Amino acid sequence: MSDHATDNTTQAPHFHVEPARTYLWIFGWLMALLILTVLAARVPLGPFNIFVALLIAVVKALLVVIFFMHLRHATRLTWMFAAAALVWLGIMFVLTLNDYVTRGHVPQRHYVPPTAIQPHVPEH
Amino acid sequence: MTEIPAPILPGTDPVPTDAVQSHAQDVHPPYLAHHFDDLEQQHEADTLGMWAFLATEILFFGAVLTGFTVYRLNYYHEFQAASHKLLEWAGGVNTAVLLCSSLAVALAVRACQLRDRVWLVRWLLITMALGLVFLGIKAFEWTTEFREHLLPGHGFDYALFTPRDSAGHAAPHEVVLPPEGGTGGGSGGGAAVGSRSPQPDQIAAEKAPLLSPEVDFKPERAELFFCFYFILTGIHATHMIVGLGIFSVLTYRAHKGYYTTGHTNPVEIGGLYWHFVDIVWIFLFPLLYLIR
Amino acid sequence: MTTIPYIPAVERESDYLNISYRVKSWLLTVDHKRIAILYMLSVTFFFFIGGAAATLMRLELMTPEGDLMQADNYNKMFTLHGVMMVFFFLIPSIPAVLGNFLVPLMVGAKDLAFPKLNLMSWYLFMIGGTITTVAMVVGGVDTGWTFYTPYSSVYSNTYVVATLTGIFINGFSSILTGLNFIVTIHKMRCPGLTWFRLPLFLWSMYATSIIFVLGTPVVAIALLLVLIERVTRIGIFNPAYGGDPILFQHLFWFYSHPAVYIMVLPAMGVISEIVPCFSRKQIFGYSFVAFSSVAIAVISFLVWGHHMFVSGQSVYAGLIFSILSFMVAIPSAVKVFNWTATLYKGHISLRTPMLYALGFIGLFTMGGLTGLWLASIAVDVHVTDTYFIIAHFHYIMVGGTVMAYLGGVHFWWPKITGRMYPEWWGRFSAGFIFFGFNLTFFPQFLLGYEGMPRRYHAYAPEFQVLNVMSTAGASILAVGYLMPLLYLVWSLKFGRPAGPNPFFATGLEWQTPSPPPTENFPQTPVVTQEPYSYHLMAPQGAARAAESRTPSEGRAT
Numbered sequence: 001m002s003d004h005a006t007d008n009t010t011q012a013p014h015f016h017v018e019p020a021r022t023y024l025w026i027f028g029w030l031m032a033l034l035i036l037t038v039l040a041a042r043v044p045l046g047p048f049n050i051f052v053a054l055l056i057a058v059v060k061a062l063l064v065v066i067f068f069m070h071l072r073h074a075t076r077l078t079w080m081f082a083a084a085a086l087v088w089l090g091i092m093f094v095l096t097l098n099d100y101v102t103r104g105h106v107p108q109r110h111y112v113p114p115t116a117i118q119p120h121v122p123e124h
Numbered sequence: 125m126t127e128i129p130a131p132i133l134p135g136t137d138p139v140p141t142d143a144v145q146s147h148a149q150d151v152h153p154p155y156l157a158h159h160f161d162d163l164e165q166q167h168e169a170d171t172l173g174m175w176a177f178l179a180t181e182i183l184f185f186g187a188v189l190t191g192f193t194v195y196r197l198n199y200y201h202e203f204q205a206a207s208h209k210l211l212e213w214a215g216g217v218n219t220a221v222l223l224c225s226s227l228a229v230a231l232a233v234r235a236c237q238l239r240d241r242v243w244l245v246r247w248l249l250i251t252m253a254l255g256l257v258f259l260g261i262k263a264f265e266w267t268t269e270f271r272e273h274l275l276p277g278h279g280f281d282y283a284l285f286t287p288r289d290s291a292g293h294a295a296p297h298e299v300v301l302p303p304e305g306g307t308g309g310g311s312g313g314g315a316a317v318g319s320r321s322p323q324p325d326q327i328a329a330e331k332a333p334l335l336s337p338e339v340d341f342k343p344e345r346a347e348l349f350f351c352f353y354f355i356l357t358g359i360h361a362t363h364m365i366v367g368l369g370i371f372s373v374l375t376y377r378a379h380k381g382y383y384t385t386g387h388t389n390p391v392e393i394g395g396l397y398w399h400f401v402d403i404v405w406i407f408l409f410p411l412l413y414l415i416r
Numbered sequence: 417m418t419t420i421p422y423i424p425a426v427e428r429e430s431d432y433l434n435i436s437y438r439v440k441s442w443l444l445t446v447d448h449k450r451i452a453i454l455y456m457l458s459v460t461f462f463f464f465i466g467g468a469a470a471t472l473m474r475l476e477l478m479t480p481e482g483d484l485m486q487a488d489n490y491n492k493m494f495t496l497h498g499v500m501m502v503f504f505f506l507i508p509s510i511p512a513v514l515g516n517f518l519v520p521l522m523v524g525a526k527d528l529a530f531p532k533l534n535l536m537s538w539y540l541f542m543i544g545g546t547i548t549t550v551a552m553v554v555g556g557v558d559t560g561w562t563f564y565t566p567y568s569s570v571y572s573n574t575y576v577v578a579t580l581t582g583i584f585i586n587g588f589s590s591i592l593t594g595l596n597f598i599v600t601i602h603k604m605r606c607p608g609l610t611w612f613r614l615p616l617f618l619w620s621m622y623a624t625s626i627i628f629v630l631g632t633p634v635v636a637i638a639l640l641l642v643l644i645e646r647v648t649r650i651g652i653f654n655p656a657y658g659g660d661p662i663l664f665q666h667l668f669w670f671y672s673h674p675a676v677y678i679m680v681l682p683a684m685g686v687i688s689e690i691v692p693c694f695s696r697k698q699i700f701g702y703s704f705v706a707f708s709s710v711a712i713a714v715i716s717f718l719v720w721g722h723h724m725f726v727s728g729q730s731v732y733a734g735l736i737f738s739i740l741s742f743m744v745a746i747p748s749a750v751k752v753f754n755w756t757a758t759l760y761k762g763h764i765s766l767r768t769p770m771l772y773a774l775g776f777i778g779l780f781t782m783g784g785l786t787g788l789w790l791a792s793i794a795v796d797v798h799v800t801d802t803y804f805i806i807a808h809f810h811y812i813m814v815g816g817t818v819m820a821y822l823g824g825v826h827f828w829w830p831k832i833t834g835r836m837y838p839e840w841w842g843r844f845s846a847g848f849i850f851f852g853f854n855l856t857f858f859p860q861f862l863l864g865y866e867g868m869p870r871r872y873h874a875y876a877p878e879f880q881v882l883n884v885m886s887t888a889g890a891s892i893l894a895v896g897y898l899m900p901l902l903y904l905v906w907s908l909k910f911g912r913p914a915g916p917n918p919f920f921a922t923g924l925e926w927q928t929p930s931p932p933p934t935e936n937f938p939q940t941p942v943v944t945q946e947p948y949s950y951h952l953m954a955p956q957g958a959a960r961a962a963e964s965r966t967p968s969e970g971r972a973t
Contacts (some may be wrong), residue, residue: 015167015388017237018230027227034219038212041414053410061403068230069399070392075168077602078175085179088630089186091717093193096666099721099733100194159520159527159604161940169529169603176595180633187637187667191652194663202658276650344651345658351650355641 016073026067033060155387167389174393178400181363185404188359192352192411199345205285206349207415209274214265215413218258222402225254229395236391239384244391248375251398255368262361269350276351285343353412360408363401370394431834431931446531447934452517453832454538456825459509460901462545465552466500467894469493474856474890477883482874490873491558492574498561499552503583504545506817507675510682511628512541512593514824515621517832519597521925521932522615524606524941529599533592540589548582551575560871562672565653565664569645577646580639587636590678594628597621606924608943612703615923615947619706620685623713627674627681631717635671638664662728669720677716679813680780681709683820684751687773690827691755693921694770695762698948701754708747715744725796734793741791748784752777767919768842772823775850779815783808786861801871804864810857819849822900829904830918834931835911841903849896855889922948 037056045052066072071082153163160166196203232247273281374394377383383391432449435441442450473493476484485493516534520527528534551557557579559568568576601614601622641652642664651657653664692699699705721729721737755777764770786808789795799805823846829837859882864870868879875883917926922945928937945952 015237017234020231020234023227023230023234027223030223030226031220034216034223037410037414038216041410041416044416049414049416050410053414054407057407057410060406064226064399064403064406068226069396074171078172081172081175081179084626085182085630088179088717089182092183092186092190092634092670095718095721095733095736096190096194096663096670097197098736099662099666099729100197102732103730159525159529159531165603169599172602173530173595173599176598176629177591180591180595180629183630184633184637187634187670188641191641191663191667194660195658199658277648342658344656348651348658351652355644 016070018067018070022067026063030060030063033063153386155382155385163386170389170393171396174396178396181400181404185356185359188352188356189407189411192356195345195348195352196415199342199348201341202285202343202345203349204415205341206346206353207413209269209272209284210353210413211265211268212413214261215409218261219405219409221254221258221261222405225251225258226399226402228254229398233388233392233395236378236383236388239386241378241381241384244378244383245375248371248378248391252368252371252375255364255371259361259364259368262357266354266357274350276347276354280347280350282343282347285341285346287341356408356412360401360404363404367398367401370397429929430933431929432934433834433931435934444535446527446535448516448520448528448531448534449832449932449934451534451538452513452515455508455512455516455541458538458542458545459505459513462500462504462549463509463897465549466497466505467897469497469500470890471894473497474887476873477875478880478887480875480877480880480883485873487873488558489556491560491871492552492556494871495557495560496552499548499557499579499583501813502561502675503586504541504548506679506813507590508541508593509679509817509821510686510824511597511621511624511678512537514617514686514821514828515597515624515682516593518617518828518925519600519621520604521831521928521936522618522923523600523604524609524924524937524943525600525604526935526937528596529604530592530596534596537589537592537596540585540592544582544584544586544589546582547585548579551578551582562668563639563642563664565642565645565661566655566659569642569653569664577643580643584636584639584643587632587639590628591632594625594632597625598629601625606941606943609924612706613943613945613947614706616688616699616702616705616709617682617685619709620681620688623709624678624681624685626710626713627678627716631671631674631678634667635675638667638671641667662724665724665727666720666729669723670717673720673723674713674716676809676812677712679817681712683776683780683817684709684748686820686824686827687755687776688751689921689923690769690773690823691758691777692948692950693827693919694765694767694773695759696765696950696953697758697762698946698951699754700757700760701750702947704750705754708750711747712744715740715747719744722791722796725793726800738791738793742788745784745788745791748780752781752784766843768837768839768846769823769827769919771843771846771850772819772826775846776816776819776823779811779819779850779853783811783815786811799864801869802864803860803868803870806870807857807860807864810860815853815857819846819853822846822849825900825904827919828925829907830914831925831930831932833908833911834914835907836914836918837900837907837911838903841899845896845899845903848899849893852889852892852894852896856886856893857889859883859885859889920953922950922953 033056037053040052040056041049043049065082071079156163156166160169228247228251232244232251235243235247269275270279273279273284371394374383374391378391432447442454445451445454472485473490476482476490476493482490516528552575555575557572557574557576559572559574559576563576563580601618605614644650645652645654651659653659653661655661688699688705719737719741721733722741725734725738755773766774786804790799790805790808826837826842829835863879863882863886866879868875868883914930916929918930919926924937924941924943925932927941
């Protein structure tokens with residue numbers, strides 16, 4: 001099975017042709033992870049359910065991005081574009097949730113009016 | 125002024141003029157746009173352009189998901205109850221359908237790279253068929269939800285989410301509407317205000333969740349879940365429809381043979397777009413359907 | 417006063433302007449230079465619409481009573497002013513006009529990476545602009561350009577949906593333009609043009625494009641959600657149905673704060689081109705200025721909460737945003753220091769672009785410093801929603817961006833049109849605008865500090881004197897803006913024909929005829945020198961400086 005599509009008639013850019021087997025293999029993993037997602041939702045893990053579900057989703061997404069979308073063979077610049085998008089998504093999530101998660105967290109100070117403060121008289 | 129020498133194309137040597145014509149044909153095929161120097165530059169530019177566009181789409185969906193996350197964190201119980209109402213099997217099947225379609229797209233790109241016109245068209249058609257299956261199941265889901273009065277707005281059935289006590293009686297609940305519609309002020313007890321509060325005879329006790337009295341549970345927050353559900357799946361479906369449009373054009377042109385002479389860019393970047401739509405669904409499925 | 421020797425005009429060969437005069441050749445063009453001209457005409461049109469609204473507002477504010485218009489109409493006026501100016505003038509102005517024209521020229525390419533996408537950007541801009549203008553004219557919107565919920569999504573009885581549709585469509589125009597610039601700068605640089613030989617205008621364009629690409633989708637969603645909520649009466653931002661209005665503000669300002677850097681970064685890029693040229697000196701600290709552009713773009717995404725200190729967001733989040741807002745001032749200050757150091761011991765010539773640039777440096781510094789005061793939560797709580805805020809952002813947007821835009825238009829006018837603008841009219845207008853601007857907006861700092869609230873058509877009588885000063889300044893400013901419109905149009909027919917490089921500037925765009933041919937360069941240029949090599953040029957008045965050209969080893973990556 002050819003790995004490189006080179007053509008003698010035109011100076012087309014060289015690109016890496018992925019073997020079909022690789023795609024089928026990744027597809028198999030994706031379906032397995034889908035089944036795992038559904039099963040994991042049925043296991044009561046409390047607040048960790050969402051983390052497990054998202055973790056599996058991230059793995060699936062990475063498989064699609066790296067293999068199906070050919071990021072594996074792409075330039076470093078393309079990696080940076082993909083990474084930048086995720087970083088910015090992270091910025092939006094973190095700084096927005098930073099507000100919602102911390103509402104009411106700054107403790108209320110108890111205001112003591114001056115007359116209530118007794119002068120400290122040092123003992124002789 | 126010094127003479128400007130003729131440009132030397134990168135990677136090539138200056139060739140005698142009689143060989144220029146055929147050489148030019150080799151390096152400047154008809155699908156090389158006039159403003160690019162060579163095919164490699166065009167290919168890299170096209171790919172980068174599509175990845176930049178996908179970055180904007182990540183932020184586009186991400187913004188809605190940010191809102192969804194904020195509400196899910198604050199209204200966990202209502203969202204959980206609402207998520208139970210979705211057809212999990214439909215979501216799961218749809219995920220599988222899209223994963224198959226991603227495989228089909230990947231194989232289509234591969235066929236394009238190998239200049240196999242027949243299989244390129246076939247895989248593109250299979251992809252589109254799977255996309256239509258996805259949209260069909262989605263339409264079925266939406267009509268089901270519409271019939272069950274889960275569409276946010278006037279038809280929403282609050283009774284489905286009105287908490288009941290252990291005796292099965294629904295707790296009285298008042299939606300506090302803006303001043304023009306009602307009295308405003310606190311909740312609990314009293315007559316229903318405005319046209320959107322549940323009437324006592326609408327209570328369907330067997331459908332409502334059973335909760336202890338101290339849990340703060342408001343049905344309109346479940347409606348909020350469905351707002352996000354329909355908006356997220358709606359925007360996703362719009363992207364699918366656009367993708368189907370793009371793929372129809374690609375399939376037609378592939379059939380005509382445009383993409384099996386070395387010009388793989390359109391199929392590749394079309395594939396990138398389709399994979400991205402798939403990835404969005406990979407995240408939407410657990411976020412929407414599997415809140416447990 | 418220096419004199420530039422008269423250079424005979426280049427032979428009247430085919431250039432991008434005279435290659436075809438047919439309307440279809442303009443409306444279906446994919447030439448980035450023509451698209452830039454189309455944008456120039458459109459943004460000028462929207463600018464004067466927004467300016468008309470401002471004129472009416474300042475007329476109303478001459479007297480403390482609300483006598484010229486009712487409160488509702490005043491609300492519609494400031495919304496019209498804000499929407500038109502922000503979305504349809506400031507954001508597209510320098511990137512879409514000067515950026516579109518100059519980016520391919522400065523990288524030595526024949527066009528942008530995606531010329532047809534570029535044309536689509538202009539059409540999306542026009543469609544969005546038309547929808548919004550029509551919505552404003554038939555009845556207007558009274559929510560303010562910030563469209564805060566739940567007023568905009570539930571209670572307002574004005575044409576919110578149409579306006580939001582127009583702005584939403586316009587957003588895609590921005591996104592595609594940014595995408596085009598990023599790919600062009602990465603992939604289409606000519607041989608020898610490494611990253612650190614790029615003109616700083618391109619660094620600014622690159623940083624601006626990052627903001628375009630990553631920020632605009634979020635505001636598109638924010639406005640789309642408001643639209644959906646308004647049409648379907650569901651409650652995403654409506655507290656009655658469990659929604660949070662502050663969520664809208666988060667999503668809105670996530671873009672809208674970086675948007676103000678979309679407005680100012682290209683302006684800074686223009687200044688970085690003008691100052692070295694008219695100081696005859698290499699820019700001081702090139703890499704610092706280059707990196708500061710990218711730093712501004714990145715950090716600008718971390719500070720949006722400073723628009724929300726009093727909105728109800730958590731105090732802790734306010735603290736974080738406050739600290740980050742202080743940090744974003746650092747790269748801006750770096751640039752101001754570098755420009756100043758470039759001026760120091762330079763051979764300054766006070767041509768029109770230089771006057772605009774010097775005005776920019778002073779006014780931007782003032783605007784930026786007042787921004788630091790606003791980053792401090794305590795001060796911000798006092799002056800929020802007062803005229804202090806208005807003065808702050810107008811110092812940057814008008815004293816900064818508009819002046820840089822005019823400076824850039826004058827600087828590159830010979831290149832774009834092949835004609836020189838009339839120098840003395842240019843200098844006079846620049847001074848006139850500077851004076852009018854300060855008279856308009858400096859009193860507003862005082863008004864705000866003393867407590868006059870913004871978005872009010874009537875105010876307490878003790879504020880009248882400063883308001884009258886501000887209106888007087890606005891009338892001077894209006895005249896000041898009309899003058900360039902008139903003499904620049906005049907110069908198209910009667911201006912002195914310009915040679916390729918009337919200012920003896922460095923940069924690839926000056927190495928091609930004025931106006932350039934459609935394909936920009938007769939042959940692909942090759943770059944071998946550092947940028948801003950004014951120190952290597954022959955003194956002004958001698959023969960035209962020529963960059964030495966040698967074949968390169970390969971395309972720069």
